[in-house]
Every structure is written in C-alpha cells, then in structure tokens.
Amino acid sequence: MSRLGPVFQRLRDEGRRAVIPYLVAGDPNEGLTVPLMHSLVEAGADVIEVGVPFSDPMSEGPTIQKGHERALAGGTSLNSTLALIAEFRQTDLETPLILMGYANPLERKGYAAVADACAEAGIDGLITVDLPPEEVAVMNTELQRHSIDNIFLISPTTTEDRIITITEQASGFIYYVALKGVTGAGHLDTEAVEAHLAIIRQYTDLPVAVGFGIKDAQTAARVAVCADAVVVGSALVDEIAADFSEHQDDARAIAIGGSLISSIRKGVNLATSN
Amino acid sequence: MTIDINPELYAQVPDAHGRFGVYGGKFVAETLMAALSELENLYNELKDDPVFLREFDLDLAHYVGRPSPLYEAARWSDMIGGARIFLKREDLNHTGAHKINNTIGQGLLAKYMGKKRVIAETGAGQHGVASATVAARLGLECHVFMGEEDVRRQALNVYRMKLLGAEVIPVSSGSKTLKDAMNEALRDWVTNVDDTFYIIGTVAGPHPYPMLVRDFQSVIGREARSQSLAMTGKLPDALVACVGGGSNAIGLFHPFLGDNDVAMYGVEAGGKGVETGEHAAVLSAGTPGVLHGNRTYLMQDDNGQIIEAHSISAGLDYPGVGPEHSWLKDIGRVNYVSATDTEALAAFHRVTRVEGIMPALETAHALAYAEKLAAEMTPDQHMIINLSGRGDKDILTVAEIDGIDLGAL
Known part of the structure; x- marks a missing residue:
C-alpha cells in the first residue's frame, strides 16, 4: 500500500509542503546511498525520489547525466537499486519512496516482475520519464496490483485535454515539470508555474509537486507558495558529487547533502508559515 | 524460401498509436507529446495533399536530381x-546520399509549421549535411549534434556543414557517437520545442517519425x-x-x-x-x-x-x-x-x-x-x-x- 496518500494528507492537514530530494542510486558509490537517504529524512525530506541509473537518460541535464554515469561505472542497476531500497526499509518504514527512471530497464526486467520487486522492496510510486499516458497502461496495471502509484508528469506544453486525461488516471500526486527543458536548467518562471498549477487544480484534488529548476532555498520557497511539494534534484546531486570528488569522504558528502535539504526545508517552511 | 503474407497488412502499419505490431510508439517525455501530436496532425493533413506532394516532387526532381x-x-x-x-x-x-529525400520532406514540414530553427543528429555526417543543405535553402537556423568520435572520423562532412552555415555541436556524453547525438538532440528539442523542428535522419524516433521518414524515402x-x-x-x-x-x-x-x-x-x-x-x-x-x-x-x-x-x-x-x-x-x-x-x-x-x-x-x-x-x-x-x-x-x-x-x- 502506497504511503504517499497518507503522508500528503497529514502534510495538508498541518498546512505544510513536502520537500522531495532526488538522488541517483549508487552515485557516487553504492555505500553512500542508504546513509544519505536517512540523512535526508533527518534534514526534513518528506518523500525521497531515487533515480535508477540508465545509459541514455534523455531528460537529464549534464549534472544528473554525470550522476547516472558515475553510478553505472560503479555497477548500479535496477536490481541493485531495489536492494538499496530494501536496505533503507530495514530502519525506515515511514518515508514514501519513489523510483524514477527510464522505460528500458523496466522493459528488460518485465513490467510484472518490476511491480513485484518494487512492492517487495518497499517502493510507493514510480515515475518513468518516457512512459507517457499513451504508453504506461500495461505498467500501471501491474503497479495497481500492489497499490503502487504511477506518478504522471504534466509539463508547460501539456494541453488542457491531456491534463484531463492524465488527472483521471493519476494517483499519489502529480509531478509538474516546471520548465521546457532538461533537469537542472536555469530558467524557472514561478509566475508561469503558478498559472499552470491553477489549471491543473481545476481537474484534480491530488497534491501537485513541482520539479526541474529548483536549486536552493529561495527558488524552493517561491514555488512552495503554490505547490504541495518541491523536488530538488540537480542541486543536490551536484553538491554531493563536488564534495565527494574533492574529499573522497562519504560522511562529509552526506552531511553536505543533508545541510542543503535542511536549508531548503527552512526556506519552504518560512514561505508557507502564514 | 516462399513468403505468404497478405499484402494488405503493410498498409495497416503503423496503427493510430504509431505501432508496428508491438514496436514503435511514442516513448518520450510529456513535454514533447504536444509537439509530436502537432506534427502528426499536420502530416496526416499533408500526406495526401496534392499541393504539398507536388512541391515535394518538384524539389526531388529539380533540386535533388531525381x-x-x-x-x-x-x-x-x-x-x-x-x-x-x-x-x-x-x-x-x-x-x-539518400538522406536528402527525407530532409527535403521534413524541411517542407518545418516550413509549413513556421519553425525558424531546425536541429538534427548525425553519425557519418550525411544526414547533417542534408539537413544543413535544406536549412540553407529555406533560410533556417540549423544546429547539428554529432558525437565527438564521429566529428573526428568525418572531418570533411563537419566542414561541409559549417560551410553551409550550420553549427555543429560535438557531443561528449556516453559513447560519443550517433546514439548520444540523438540524446542531445532530444534534450535540445525539449528545451526549444516552441520554435524548433527536429529533423530525424532515420526511420526511428517516436511516432510519427518512422512513418513519415519511410514515406519520404x-x-x-x-x-x-x-x-x-x-x-x-x-x-x-x-x-x-x-x-x-x-x-x-x-x-x-x-x-x-x-x-x-x-x-x-x-x-x-x-x-x-x-x-x-x-x-x-x-x-x-x-x-x-x-x-x-x-x-x-x-x-x-x-x-x-x-x-x-x-x-x-x-x-x-x-x-x-x-x-x-x-x-x-x-x-x-x-x-x-x-x-x-x-x-x-x-x-x-x-x-x-x-x-x-x-x-x-x-x-x-x-x-x-x-x-x-x-x-x-x-x-x-x-x-x-x-x-x-x-x-x-x-x-x-x-x-x-x-x-x-x-x-x-
């Protein structure tokens, strides 16, 4: 059973927004991933999005591409990602976890086997960048067997007709891609985001998370005013990678990641405290 | 080997979802779905339109030399x-090379859609050259993505593209060849989807590309x-x-x-x-x-x-x-x-x-x-x-x- 619904309900009751960090499993090494996840939760993350490394991550900007390359160089796969998730679940049964990735590793393993393995490991939702509504039906049916949410993406180019189709099928939350571009791009327009979110909310009561282009406490705070959740990816991947590359020290890099999320948590809380 | 397949089968693919049997489809990020629908709708209108087909045929005859x-x-x-x-x-x-047949067709589509900029991926450089050629003739800005390894192997074509006014962007991610050039072209397209037409060079990519490239070729x-x-x-x-x-x-x-x-x-x-x-x-x-x-x-x-x-x-x-x-x-x-x-x-x-x-x-x-x-x-x-x-x-x-x-x- 997905933990997403109850967690978002509790946040909504408390008038709070969710902070959702994104990391690539196995980046920069597999040993760092689970301790980092725990540290992010301590720093105030409500949900964690775990990227499955892929050789051809077509929607990622250079920062997250490099994260995928580092993880692949260390041998991380879909199976080992799920093993890391299971390890995290040994001590955290509360925090919702989302698997984010590309279709081919799922195709290779088989959709039914993926759904079974996700349920077994303790995954609550799946985001598959290149499985738009037109292609996701089979995967979604498998996920529903285990009450795992398929998280649909809506972008600035999504027409109102498509928003209606997508919101009808969606569960968990809606992921709004805040800009036309790849992850980590720098041209976030918060007014446009607010306008699009208003349209989406005409058709669904599901929480709406906003990602792509949120890099610090300031941008997170601006987006949090209208969103139910903010996703922070490239900034986190970049800071951890830069620190690890310089010091080769897991604990240091984990602390850097925790402090970024902690500062974003504070920014979001301040912006939404009234 | 004798083949016994009903010839009518071939007119049925791709289906409305862009499928050839279980293959094909539209496996792209949501941001590109609107652009693909726009292209699909336009192409469905134009593919039997006598004015469009005449323009295509004339270009093939007098510009390509068919x-x-x-x-x-x-x-x-x-x-x-x-x-x-x-x-x-x-x-x-x-x-x-044969590549020009397709770039003439897609160039016309770009023109009908009023796009000011085209992008292309290339491996050997033939499709890049064919795209740069069409862009020069139509007065469109052209950016060609090419793996670093291929830039090295195909220096002559790189220079041809530059002479034609295209900008060649070396791609250093992954294996530095055609697949990575295509990743990078898709990343560019997702960023500049409003004013950019992506000229895909082969019968791959999301629907409707495999269909329209096939038709042009x-x-x-x-x-x-x-x-x-x-x-x-x-x-x-x-x-x-x-x-x-x-x-x-x-x-x-x-x-x-x-x-x-x-x-x-x-x-x-x-x-x-x-x-x-x-x-x-x-x-x-x-x-x-x-x-x-x-x-x-x-x-x-x-x-x-x-x-x-x-x-x-x-x-x-x-x-x-x-x-x-x-x-x-x-x-x-x-x-x-x-x-x-x-x-x-x-x-x-x-x-x-x-x-x-x-x-x-x-x-x-x-x-x-x-x-x-x-x-x-x-x-x-x-x-x-x-x-x-x-x-x-x-x-x-x-x-x-x-x-x-x-x-x-």
Missing part, C-alpha cells in the same frame, strides 16, 4: 557469375520498381540494402513489401564479427527494448543498459534500428544478415575498381553481402542493391585503415 538511375553493374555481375546486379544510384543525389523503391519493369520486364528477385537505423532500406523495400516473390535482405554492420560482441547487428543479435522514443530491437545488457555499437562506418554505428524493421523481422518478411568491417572494406575496393563507383562504407556492407547472394543466384535472376551513398567522405578512413600516408603520395 529520379536516380538504376544502373546495371554488368562487369561486377560477370565477375561474380550469378544474378544480374542493378544499383539504385542514390549516391548521385544532391549531397551524395519510399520514392527510392517506387522508382526502382518501375525502372526494373522497364529494363527487365519483371520485378527483381531480390533487394539488398544496408541497415543502420534503416531509412535507405525501408525506402527501397517498402513499395515491394506486398510482392511476396521479391526476397529482401537488410545487411547490418557485423563490425569485428557478431560473435565478438563488437558490432552493430541489432536485428541479428539484439533484443527488444525502448530507446529514443520507440520500442524496437536494441543492443543492451541484462540490466537494460544500452551497449555501444561498433562499426567501421559511422552511419551504421547505432545500437537501435527502426521499429518497422523489427516488425518485418518478426513477421519473417525481410531477412536480416550482416557483413563485417573486413568484408565491407573488400567490397568497397572491388566495386570502386570494377565499376568505377566508390560507395560509402555503409553501402559497402550491402555490396559485400550481395556478392555472396548473387553467386548463389542464376543469370536469369536479378537483384537491386541500394547504392545509398557515395564514398568520398570515407576516403580518409579507408586510407588510414590501409596504412596510406596521403602526404607521401
């Missing part, structure tokens, strides 16, 4: 001593069909074409698919040998998966990571293949075979010396397999090979492999 000749390679046929061999001379097209097969009838009084017994993404092969094959007596051979790059793992024989040795917007055969490992392809020719160095080819393989209509680097190089030299036609290294793979096939056939039979491109761009590569120092000649 129809391309069907030439009987009599001396080479005699040397082999089997079937009569005819070459469909796509190398004589403007810019020297099918002029090759339509011409070859009537030329064969005019020159020999019958349809060919066999068709042979090289397959990377597979656009020249689909272009030749498609108008003949319903003719069950015409055997078809798609020749993939066997690289150092399919058994070595260093090859690009996707249909011979790959497995189905999803890459670059469609489901198709891929070279991939057990975890679904894409494996680097290897070929002497940059244009065949792609770990995927057009989805229609995957379907044609599964239904048994086309035989997919391979030729190694060494075999292709030998055929390159042989046809250059015997016929005075220097083929592209991509094309040389088709020639290498055709030699074996022709020898097993009889003089009352004939085959058509798609001579998809000329070899000028490959001269430096061939010289390097043959250990020739051009400065010392």
Whole structure:
C-alpha cells in the first residue's frame, strides 16, 4: 500500500509542503546511498525520489547525466537499486519512496516482475520519464496490483485535454515539470508555474509537486507558495558529487547533502508559515 | 524460401498509436507529446495533399536530381557469375546520399509549421549535411549534434556543414557517437520545442517519425520498381540494402513489401564479427527494448543498459534500428544478415575498381553481402542493391585503415 496518500494528507492537514530530494542510486558509490537517504529524512525530506541509473537518460541535464554515469561505472542497476531500497526499509518504514527512471530497464526486467520487486522492496510510486499516458497502461496495471502509484508528469506544453486525461488516471500526486527543458536548467518562471498549477487544480484534488529548476532555498520557497511539494534534484546531486570528488569522504558528502535539504526545508517552511 | 503474407497488412502499419505490431510508439517525455501530436496532425493533413506532394516532387526532381538511375553493374555481375546486379544510384543525389529525400520532406514540414530553427543528429555526417543543405535553402537556423568520435572520423562532412552555415555541436556524453547525438538532440528539442523542428535522419524516433521518414524515402523503391519493369520486364528477385537505423532500406523495400516473390535482405554492420560482441547487428543479435522514443530491437545488457555499437562506418554505428524493421523481422518478411568491417572494406575496393563507383562504407556492407547472394543466384535472376551513398567522405578512413600516408603520395 502506497504511503504517499497518507503522508500528503497529514502534510495538508498541518498546512505544510513536502520537500522531495532526488538522488541517483549508487552515485557516487553504492555505500553512500542508504546513509544519505536517512540523512535526508533527518534534514526534513518528506518523500525521497531515487533515480535508477540508465545509459541514455534523455531528460537529464549534464549534472544528473554525470550522476547516472558515475553510478553505472560503479555497477548500479535496477536490481541493485531495489536492494538499496530494501536496505533503507530495514530502519525506515515511514518515508514514501519513489523510483524514477527510464522505460528500458523496466522493459528488460518485465513490467510484472518490476511491480513485484518494487512492492517487495518497499517502493510507493514510480515515475518513468518516457512512459507517457499513451504508453504506461500495461505498467500501471501491474503497479495497481500492489497499490503502487504511477506518478504522471504534466509539463508547460501539456494541453488542457491531456491534463484531463492524465488527472483521471493519476494517483499519489502529480509531478509538474516546471520548465521546457532538461533537469537542472536555469530558467524557472514561478509566475508561469503558478498559472499552470491553477489549471491543473481545476481537474484534480491530488497534491501537485513541482520539479526541474529548483536549486536552493529561495527558488524552493517561491514555488512552495503554490505547490504541495518541491523536488530538488540537480542541486543536490551536484553538491554531493563536488564534495565527494574533492574529499573522497562519504560522511562529509552526506552531511553536505543533508545541510542543503535542511536549508531548503527552512526556506519552504518560512514561505508557507502564514 | 516462399513468403505468404497478405499484402494488405503493410498498409495497416503503423496503427493510430504509431505501432508496428508491438514496436514503435511514442516513448518520450510529456513535454514533447504536444509537439509530436502537432506534427502528426499536420502530416496526416499533408500526406495526401496534392499541393504539398507536388512541391515535394518538384524539389526531388529539380533540386535533388531525381529520379536516380538504376544502373546495371554488368562487369561486377560477370565477375561474380550469378544474378544480374542493378544499383539504385542514390549516391548521385544532391549531397551524395539518400538522406536528402527525407530532409527535403521534413524541411517542407518545418516550413509549413513556421519553425525558424531546425536541429538534427548525425553519425557519418550525411544526414547533417542534408539537413544543413535544406536549412540553407529555406533560410533556417540549423544546429547539428554529432558525437565527438564521429566529428573526428568525418572531418570533411563537419566542414561541409559549417560551410553551409550550420553549427555543429560535438557531443561528449556516453559513447560519443550517433546514439548520444540523438540524446542531445532530444534534450535540445525539449528545451526549444516552441520554435524548433527536429529533423530525424532515420526511420526511428517516436511516432510519427518512422512513418513519415519511410514515406519520404519510399520514392527510392517506387522508382526502382518501375525502372526494373522497364529494363527487365519483371520485378527483381531480390533487394539488398544496408541497415543502420534503416531509412535507405525501408525506402527501397517498402513499395515491394506486398510482392511476396521479391526476397529482401537488410545487411547490418557485423563490425569485428557478431560473435565478438563488437558490432552493430541489432536485428541479428539484439533484443527488444525502448530507446529514443520507440520500442524496437536494441543492443543492451541484462540490466537494460544500452551497449555501444561498433562499426567501421559511422552511419551504421547505432545500437537501435527502426521499429518497422523489427516488425518485418518478426513477421519473417525481410531477412536480416550482416557483413563485417573486413568484408565491407573488400567490397568497397572491388566495386570502386570494377565499376568505377566508390560507395560509402555503409553501402559497402550491402555490396559485400550481395556478392555472396548473387553467386548463389542464376543469370536469369536479378537483384537491386541500394547504392545509398557515395564514398568520398570515407576516403580518409579507408586510407588510414590501409596504412596510406596521403602526404607521401
């Protein structure tokens, strides 16, 4: 059973927004991933999005591409990602976890086997960048067997007709891609985001998370005013990678990641405290 | 081998979802879905529109130089001593390859859509040159993505693109070849989708690209069909074409698919040998998966990571293949075979010396397999090979492999 619904309900009751960090499993090494996840939760993350490394991550900007390359160089796969998730679940049964990735590793393993393995490991939702509504039906049916949410993406180019189709099928939350571009791009327009979110909310009561282009406490705070959740990816991947590359020290890099999320948590809380 | 497939089947693909059987589809990020729908709707309106088709045909006639000749390679046929061999001379097209047929068509679509900028991915550089050519003629800004490794291998084409006013953007991610160039082009498109038309160079990518590229390239097969009838009084017994993404092969094959007596051979790059793992024989040795917007055969490992392809020719160095080819393989209509680097190089030299036609290294793979096939056939039979491109761009590569120092000649 997905933990997403109850967690978002509790946040909504408390008038709070969710902070959702994104990391690539196995980046920069597999040993760092689970301790980092725990540290992010301590720093105030409500949900964690775990990227499955892929050789051809077509929607990622250079920062997250490099994260995928580092993880692949260390041998991380879909199976080992799920093993890391299971390890995290040994001590955290509360925090919702989302698997984010590309279709081919799922195709290779088989959709039914993926759904079974996700349920077994303790995954609550799946985001598959290149499985738009037109292609996701089979995967979604498998996920529903285990009450795992398929998280649909809506972008600035999504027409109102498509928003209606997508919101009808969606569960968990809606992921709004805040800009036309790849992850980590720098041209976030918060007014446009607010306008699009208003349209989406005409058709669904599901929480709406906003990602792509949120890099610090300031941008997170601006987006949090209208969103139910903010996703922070490239900034986190970049800071951890830069620190690890310089010091080769897991604990240091984990602390850097925790402090970024902690500062974003504070920014979001301040912006939404009234 | 006799084929017994209902010819009406071929008109039914792709279906409304862009599927060829289980292959094809629209596996892209949500941001691109609106642009793909817009393109699909426009193309569905234009594909039977007499004004659009007349404009396309006129450009093919007066700018590309079509129809391309069907030439009987009599001396080479005699040397082999089997079937009569005819070459469909796509190398004589403007810019020297079949690629221009498609860029003319997509260039027109860009113009109808009012786009100011086009982007393209390229491997050998032929599609990049063909895109830059069309962009120059239509006055469009053109950015071509090309793997760093290919920029090095195909310096002449890089310079041609620059002369034509295009900006060539070297891609340093992943394997630094065609697949990475396509990733980068998709990233650009997702960022600049409002004003940019993506000219995909082969019958791959998300729907409607495999369909519209096929349609634009099918002029090759339509011409070859009537030329064969005019020159020999019958349809060919066999068709042979090289397959990377597979656009020249689909272009030749498609108008003949319903003719069950015409055997078809798609020749993939066997690289150092399919058994070595260093090859690009996707249909011979790959497995189905999803890459670059469609489901198709891929070279991939057990975890679904894409494996680097290897070929002497940059244009065949792609770990995927057009989805229609995957379907044609599964239904048994086309035989997919391979030729190694060494075999292709030998055929390159042989046809250059015997016929005075220097083929592209991509094309040389088709020639290498055709030699074996022709020898097993009889003089009352004939085959058509798609001579998809000329070899000028490959001269430096061939010289390097043959250990020739051009400065010392």
